[in-house]
Amino acid sequence: RAKALGKARYHVFDPAMHQGAIQLLQLETDLRKAINQQEFLVYYQPIVALSTSKIIGFEALVRWHHPQRGLVSPAEFIPVAEETGLITPIGAWVLREACQQLRIWQEQKLTQEPLTISVNLSVRQFSQPNLIEQIDEILEETKLNPFSLKLEITESAIMDNSESAKAIIHELKRRKIQLSIDDFGTGYSSLSYLHLFPINTLKIDKSFVNRLDKSQEDMGLIPAIMSMAHTMGMDVVAEGIETPEQLAKLKALNCDFGQGYIFSKPLESKLAVQLITEPLR
Ligand code: C2E
Ligand code: MG
Ligand code: MG
Ligand code: MG
DSSP states (O other), rough: OOHHHHTTTTTTTHHHHHHHHHHHHHHHHHHHHHHHHTOOOEEEEEEEETTTTEEEEEEEEEEEEETTTTTEHHHHHHHHHHTTTHHHHHHHHHHHHHHHHHHHHHHTTTOSSSOOEEOOOOOEEEEEEEEHHHHHHHHHHTOOGGGGGEEEEHHHHTTTTTHHHHHHHHHHHHHHHHHEEETSSSSOHHOOOOOOOTOOOEEEEHHHTTTTTTTTSSOHHHHHHHHHHHHTTTTTEEEEOSSSSHHHHHHHTOOOOOSSSTOOOOOOOHHHHHHSSOOOO
């Protein structure tokens, strides 16, 4: 058996790898079709003010309704869309859809709060030369107040190309568009470096929030992140809150906002809108 395994290791052609390549190619082909056939949906997850339990906005999260496979997770297809450049048309569609939806909700005057819509931008989208042009077009088309739009980028979007990032962020700020750092703590940036950029919000990655349960006392890096963010004038969203213990600890730490299954999973727009008018926990 050992001998057979040892031998197999020297085969240049690895059937498992080949299988993976075929699947990837299939995914790319399907993704191209999906754009033409409009198989994408936007789901909305509420972002909640922890002191009042009120919904202050939603994050738009793309879903792919694959004709054979059903709902495919963005974790699976966004990286492929990035790789192939298909993220550009998909991202533009999500942005337009999300801005349109928020504008409709705002016009219905469902709350006193103005509500914001947060839209994810991948690294490639963020370095796309016509990004600003695209955003301008969509804002004009949908008549959404730019201040209601929050773009979520990761630390690497800034770190990978900080000069062009600076220019883009400057343009966003001129338009009063807000900016969040997503998955904060998983990248290699430092808060003091991020301080050079006009960022409104830090979203603490859910891996940090997860750990709030494990031990009674240790809150990990969250208290430090929170106090530095506040000192720098940023507000903080905790991502992936699932349990009452996590929520209680975050409230005790004066975390501004929260997002997670404890409030709601991402929902299609019809269900998400019901959350606005119904009280949350
Ligand atoms: P993200 O931007 O960090 O979004 C948060 C993810 O955490 C979402 O996964 C959401 O469903 C999930 N989540 C929220 N609350 C909880 C919780 O309490 N527990 C757990 N376990 N998970 C929770 P989703 O929708 O699968 O999206 C995954 C990632 O795909 C997003 O992470 C984002 O990076 C990317 N993505 C999603 N939509 C878009 C899009 O329209 N454009 C781009 N460029 N990326 C997108
Ligand atoms: Mg996000
Ligand atoms: Mg995140
Ligand atoms: Mg993410």
